[in-house]
Amino acid sequence: MSGITLAVPSKGRLEELTRDWFASKGLTITRPGGARSYLGAIDGMPEVTVRFFPASEIARELIRGSIDVGVTGLDLIHETSETGPASVSIASRLGFGQADCVVAVPEAWIDVTHMHDLADVASDFRARHGRWLRIATKYITITRQHFARAGIAEYRTVESLGATEAAPASGVADIVVDITTTGSTLAANGLRVLEDGVMLKSEACLIVSRTAGWSPERRAIRDQMLSRLGVTAEV
Numbered sequence: 001m002s003g004i005t006l007a008v009p010s011k012g013r014l015e016e017l018t019r020d021w022f023a024s025k026g027l028t029i030t031r032p033g034g035a036r037s038y039l040g041a042i043d044g045m046p047e048v049t050v051r052f053f054p055a056s057e058i059a060r061e062l063i064r065g066s067i068d069v070g071v072t073g074l075d076l077i078h079e080t081s082e083t084g085p086a087s088v089s090i091a092s093r094l095g096f097g098q099a100d101c102v103v104a105v106p107e108a109w110i111d112v113t114h115m116h117d118l119a120d121v122a123s124d125f126r127a128r129h130g131r132w133l134r135i136a137t138k139y140i141t142i143t144r145q146h147f148a149r150a151g152i153a154e155y156r157t158v159e160s161l162g163a164t165e166a167a168p169a170s171g172v173a174d175i176v177v178d179i180t181t182t183g184s185t186l187a188a189n190g191l192r193v194l195e196d197g198v199m200l201k202s203e204a205c206l207i208v209s210r211t212a213g214w215s216p217e218r219r220a221i222r223d224q225m226l227s228r229l230g231v232t233a234e235v
């Protein structure tokens with residue numbers, strides 16, 4: 001195969017901003033079949049096939065190497081697999097889609113301001129409450145890595161696919177790991193980010209797969225596209 005695949009978000013908050021970013025660099029992404037079509041192109045670059053995917057699938061397929069270059073959130077690369085960051089190269093941060101992946105506790109936990117306080121809470125939790133500390137999150141991989149680094153093993157995650165911040169008040173979990181942009185959802189739910197609780201500062205990135213096969217021909221097409229975008233990739 002001599003062409004390359006560029007995947008861009010098909011919907012959601014990153015879709016329009018991604019197309020605007022390409023346009024600002026003089027590359028027009030077209031979607032001839034309309035919003036329900038998953039195939040597109042870049043004007044003047046017939047060797048590049050554009051595919052429209054959800055941001056989370058773009059992360060997965062970049063890591064797997066079944067798409068070559070894509071735009072998605074850095075958090076999704078870290079979350080999809082522990083090997084995610086090593087499987088891709090970040091060609092550029094794009095300056096939109098910013099979100100911090102954070103650890104937040106109920107405001108009422110006044111003595112808990114840092115991860116080491118949380119470690120104390122976690123190790124006492126079972127004796128005090130007869131169960132593990134529960135963390136509501138959809139960021140299972142990032143939580144596991146960050147808590148291991150902080151030396152916290154006594155917890156369990158409660159997978160949450162939406163309205164994560166409601167979990168402590170509703171009794172489903174004790175604390176949360178989620179992304180925050182303005183902080184208003186955390187505040188509205190009586191939660192506070194730990195002072196050293198920012199695990200990852202995410203934003204939309206232009207990402208090149210390391211696991212896709214890069215023949216000299218395909219690398220040349222890729223580098224021509226990247227150079228028109230004003231970036232380079234070390235892959």
Ligand SMILES: Nc1ncnc2c1ncn2[C@@H]1O[C@H](COP(=O)(O)OP(=O)(O)OP(=O)(O)O)[C@@H](O)[C@H]1O
Nearest residue numbers: 011012013054055056073075076097098099181202
């Ligand atoms: N306030 C925010 N809330 C959620 N995601 C945000 C926010 N700001 C930026 N993002 C980023 O947007 C990306 C998620 O985009 P989107 O919600 O379209 O996800 P998806 O996986 O494609 O869709 P879905 O969650 O519906 O399956 C993540 O990288 C996330 O960090």
Ligand SMILES: O=P(O)(O)OC[C@H]1O[C@H](OP(=O)(O)OP(=O)(O)O)[C@H](O)[C@@H]1O
Nearest residue numbers: 162163178179180181182183184185186
């Ligand atoms: O810090 P803020 O600016 O308040 O934004 C953070 C919130 O936005 C996202 O939820 P979203 O509304 O996308 O719904 P979701 O739960 O379906 O992801 C995210 O999961 C947080 O709940």
